[in-house]
Amino acid sequence: MVPSDIFNKLDESKKTRILDAAVDEFSIHGFRQASVNRMVDRIGIAKGSLFQYFGSKEGLFHVIFNHAVELVRHSLRQVKRETSDADFFERIRKSTLAGIRFIKGHPRVYRIYLKMIFQEDFPLRAEFLQQVHLFSAEYLRPIVRAGIARGDLRPDLDTEMTVFLLDALMDRFLQAYCVPFLDAGAHIYQAEDADLERRAAQFVDMLRSGMGVPKKDNGAGLEPATMCTGDGNV
Amino acid sequence: MVPSDIFNKLDESKKTRILDAAVDEFSIHGFRQASVNRMVDRIGIAKGSLFQYFGSKEGLFHVIFNHAVELVRHSLRQVKRETSDADFFERIRKSTLAGIRFIKGHPRVYRIYLKMIFQEDFPLRAEFLQQVHLFSAEYLRPIVRAGIARGDLRPDLDTEMTVFLLDALMDRFLQAYCVPFLDAGAHIYQAEDADLERRAAQFVDMLRSGMGVPKKDNGAGLEPATMCTGDGNV
DNA sequence: CCATATAATGACCACCTGGTCACTGACCGG
DNA sequence: CCGGTCAGTGACCAGGTGGTCATTATATGG
Numbered sequence A, B: 001m002v003p004s005d006i007f008n009k010l011d012e013s014k015k016t017r018i019l020d021a022a023v024d025e026f027s028i029h030g031f032r033q034a035s036v037n038r039m040v041d042r043i044g045i046a047k048g049s050l051f052q053y054f055g056s057k058e059g060l061f062h063v064i065f066n067h068a069v070e071l072v073r074h075s076l077r078q079v080k081r082e083t084s085d086a087d088f089f090e091r092i093r094k095s096t097l098a099g100i101r102f103i104k105g106h107p108r109v110y111r112i113y114l115k116m117i118f119q120e121d122f123p124l125r126a127e128f129l130q131q132v133h134l135f136s137a138e139y140l141r142p143i144v145r146a147g148i149a150r151g152d153l154r155p156d157l158d159t160e161m162t163v164f165l166l167d168a169l170m171d172r173f174l175q176a177y178c179v180p181f182l183d184a185g186a187h188i189y190q191a192e193d194a195d196l197e198r199r200a201a202q203f204v205d206m207l208r209s210g211m212g213v214p215k216k217d218n219g220a221g222l223e224p225a226t227m228c229t230g231d232g233n234v
Numbered sequence C: 001c002c003a004t005a006t007a008a009t010g011a012c013c014a015c016c017t018g019g020t021c022a023c024t025g026a027c028c029g030g
Numbered sequence D: 001c002c003g004g005t006c007a008g009t010g011a012c013c014a015g016g017t018g019g020t021c022a023t024t025a026t027a028t029g030g
Helices: A005-009 A012-029 A036-043 A047-054 A057-083 A088-105 A107-118 A125-150 A159-178 A193-209 B012-029 B036-043 B047-054 B057-083 B088-105 B107-118 B125-150 B159-178 B193-209 B224-228
Strands: none
Touching: A005 A012, A005 A047, A012 A036, A012 A057, A012 A107, A036 A047, A047 A057, A057 A088, A057 A107, A057 A125, A088 A107, A088 A125, A088 A159, A088 A193, A107 A125, A107 A159, A107 B107, A125 A159, A159 A193, A159 B159, A159 B193, A193 B159, B012 B036, B012 B057, B012 B107, B036 B047, B047 B057, B057 B088, B057 B107, B057 B125, B088 B107, B088 B125, B088 B159, B088 B193, B107 B125, B107 B159, B125 B159, B159 B193
């Protein structure tokens, strides 16, 4: 659960080196496939020491993991504060871009998260995913509620379904940024900031207005008459 | 690449037993963590036999994999045929539910797919994901184009972004059905058919109309006259 | 300078992995 | 009944795993 006193008494640079190597290993290989031998080789300490510090591979992971949770929590709080009085769609847009920023700042942490979702044999997987779920729900639901209250969102929305859609899309946006082949040709994968901004704006616009032709009056163009012929074909 | 002649000459029930055990093992453990020893134990044949049939663990996986691709391809073709003359949103709704049906029919195949996305060390990962990407693009893009042509979709849509959104949401809908904690409280995970139908309908409605309050006139259906006033504002 | 407490070490353990190959025994044509 | 073919076998291999612990090195205090 917690690094031993012996570990805490180490000088800071050594502690950093150790944790850094561990994060690296877990982010590349997930839990099971991560190798304690490789870690100690890279760090340059004896294997026995690692086990003295953390008890087991799982204990080591636990430490890394708690640290990651703290990072995420802190980041979420900050974004929420920064956007609290903005329009609903602006909040979503900014939150998405904040997610991108987080990934850029902590790419390995995000990779560990991805591994965790889809690898059955992570320790604490269930508890962890439960936490992420709570994060997401606790983060998005109030935003949706506020959006309805502010009059940004249709009041007849099903909150749960709305949260699901937002969660799904924001999550996928982030995944598409760092997992190849997940962006379905939208060129989000490792895109430049400017492109990401544009994509995020597009995506939020679509959230707002949907994909369907406006039911009534889309004054946009020419000959409004033809656009409103009752029959479906043109 | 291909099972040896020796394997093909086995009687059908034995072949099935072998492939079935392999699919099971891969779907539970992914590639790396899958154990050939466990497979042969379960099947009740000697380890040497498996290697005689498939050459290597990777060769065995290749056979499983090709079979899976064929299943998916077939399923996609069928859905496309069945829905070809429906309204855009109806096509999306039906496609999503067809996805659910596929997962119910081939849960292990879907699990292998999920593992593959997020596990770096799958053999052929890149080629495979490329294929899935093509499937998705080739499947959705024509539907979007047809939707615009039919007048179901706003003609000003960015096709790539639209495909991305659809892909993201449909994929997540399916994931939420079979991975816990991914449905953000929408109760899609292992839901009953009736609930799924309702959720799919809701989700398609949101795609159509978006979440934002309608810009102008939300006269809720009455007075059809107002629906076709030529001028932009009401 | 020694005695003691404490931390670092790496050889070692049991176990598991994918893969090999000399052997076995069933079958078949002559 | 023989010789030959051939699929099936499982003991065996080298290499890796997480984890242990007797031994050694280092620091501390009297």
